[in-house]
Amino acid sequence: MSEISNLETENAPGPKATRREWIGLAVLALPCMLYSMDLTVLNLAVPQLAEQLKPSAAQLLWIIDIYGFMVAGSLITMGTLGDRIGRRRLLMIGSVAFGLASIFAAFAWNAETLIIARAVLGVTAATLAPSTLSLIRNMFLDDRQRTFAIGVWIASFSAGGAIGPVVGGLMLSQFWWGSVFLLAVPVMVLILILGPILLPEFRDPEAGRIDLVSAAQSLVAVLSVIYGMKHIAEAGFDTIAVFFILLGIVVAILFARRQLRLADPLIDLALFRTPAFSAALGVNILGLFVGFGAFLFVAQYLQLVLGLTPFVAGLWSVPTGVAMIVASMTVPMLATRFAASNLIAAGFVLTAIGFAICTQVGTTSSPLLVTTGLVVLCLGFAPVGTLTTDMIVGSAPPERAGAASAISETSFEFGGALGIAVLGSLLTSAYRGRMDQLVVTGLPEETVAAARQTLGGAVAVAADLPPAEAERLLTAARDVFTQSFAFTASICVLLSLGTALIAFLLLRKASDDGDGKAQVAADQPAHSGNAG
Structure with a gap:
């Protein structure tokens, strides 16, 4: 090995x-x-x-x-x-x-x-x-x-x-x-x-051959944790979520112990002793945690608040994809002039600005406002995704590139699931708290109670009400959701700024621990030469 x-x-x-x-x-x-x-x-x-x-x-x-x-x-x-x-x-x-x-x-x-x-x-x-x-x-x-x-x-x-x-x-x-x-x-x-x-x-x-027990353990560990996180986003923090998350953690520990004993492990844990690899992996998870939650909020806002069809809402997402494409292609050129740690930290600051724009949305805002916020967010996330991925695969030896790539991709899944679970729960909690304080006159209490759970629930309940009552309920629920969306986006502003500092310090420390010899040194311009 x-x-x-x-x-x-x-x-x-x-x-x-x-x-x-x-x-x-x-x-x-x-x-x-x-x-x-x-x-x-x-x-x-x-x-x-x-x-x-x-x-x-x-x-x-x-x-x-x-x-x-x-x-x-x-x-x-x-x-x-x-x-x-x-x-x-x-x-x-x-x-x-x-x-x-x-x-x-x-x-x-x-x-x-x-x-x-x-x-x-x-x-x-x-x-x-x-x-x-x-x-x-x-x-x-x-x-x-x-x-x-x-x-x-x-x-x-x-x-x-x-x-x-x-x-x-x-x-x-x-x-x-x-x-x-x-x-x-x-x-x-x-x-x-x-x-x-x-x-x-x-x-x-x-x-050597793949260890089937290790493969089964990795499957159970990852599925259990991600299922538990998604359950939190959908149903709240309960015993089912705790059970599956703890099960995943226990199996992950057993998996790691088995890898240390095997002559030819499924994952070479020595990869995690490479400073650039571990630091980039951690920053990647933090970035996905903050970024993925935003798209969950925006999808609901465009369709349930502004009333756009899925297709039209999808069209409004096109500029964010274009921004990500352009930024991802630009990052390698910037990496020849600026330290990777600086670029990644600056990216998180730009992400914070994108979230700050999203805090200004209202129930009658143009989709252009939230799309602009997402475009800025994507421009900020591009250096995070590109440079951390480069560090992860670049710091691994070529013969372990497949395992390193898989770990990188798994970190994307974990970070995204964690962001959706935590930030989704935060948004839902804020919505329910505000709805509990809201008095909707002229509607049965059981109707209002169902609408207090989620905005989707409010829309479903309104479909069975007379037009005037449905409009009153939807107006109240959409206003509360928009306030909760803005509140959660403001939390993401703080998280993005905090992550910028953490990313900067982690990547600098990784470079210091590696004596400047990491495959992609975080405190030096990432590369030199021509891209082809």
Whole structure:
């Protein structure tokens, strides 16, 4: 097993990428765009899907959530599997499986089969992101070129999120709900044709077999914690949430102890002893915690307060995707002039400004106001996502690139789930507290009580009321939600500023602990040379 050592040798400038690597990068961007699109297009299809398949409320939640659960739970195993059997081979296998699962989902005949299809899609999607990121680590050995390639990689996710609502909306206007899943098929065929031609193969020549017990432990640990967090966001902090979070923590401890005993562990815990790796991972989780919560608030605000359809709300999200693409491509150029720690801290400050803009929203505000806040937020988050990802994969040895990429992707899932759970609970608590103090005259108490739980509940109750009473209830609930949204955004302003300071200190300390020899030194300009 390779040791994480000899940093001076590792820091020697690598050879420049050729035209083949740059064209190969375009191929790697395709599954990333598709991965992101698959997360957005389903939300548009939910109304048609619910009408035709008639799932129960619990089944509908599982249709939406099971994909993310299975992605998160499978990332570590799939990333390590790529190190063993080859990153390109795993990408090809995953592409075939993803395409077949997409066809299965498109023609699902009831809610149960769609849940199964979405679960399979999640497992197969977990092969895509770690494989693409680890291939980038091996294809681009020059530091600055790798940073630029990772910027393209992150931009491809943003591009998928931006075009997903548009393409999905067009498909749903012409075809049935399952058509949105068929978007994956031609993309996967293209990957299967171009991948073997343009992408090199990499694997760890000394890797052994995958330990199935470790794989099961990682799956249970990740799924349990994320399920507990999502349960908090949906139902509040209760014994079910505590049970699953504690179960996940216990299994994670058992997993770590097992890795220390194995001759060929699923994850080499020595990775976490690299200062740049651990610091960047921590900052990444903090960034996702703050950022992901915002999109949860905004989606509800646009649709339930301003009354936009999902498709129109999706169109208003396009500028944020464009901002993320532009910023992700710009960060590598800025990294040649400014310290990575400074860029990341400045990014969090810009994120705070974006949240500050969101505090000014009202029940009659233009969608442009909240979109402007999100655009500024995305401009600030771009250096966080690009540079921390670069540090994580760049500080790991090439033969462990798959495992490092999987850990990076898992941190995205954890940070996002934690942000949605904590900030979502904060927003819900603020809403309920304000609604409890509100007196809505002329309405039955049981009606008001149901509306006090969530804004979605208020909208559902209002649908069964006479127009005048419905309008009074919705006006009150929307006003309270907007106040709660502004309050939560103000908390995020403080969190972003605090995270800026933490990120700056953590990355500086990582550089000091590494004696300036970390793969991507946090207190030096990230790279030098040309991006190709």
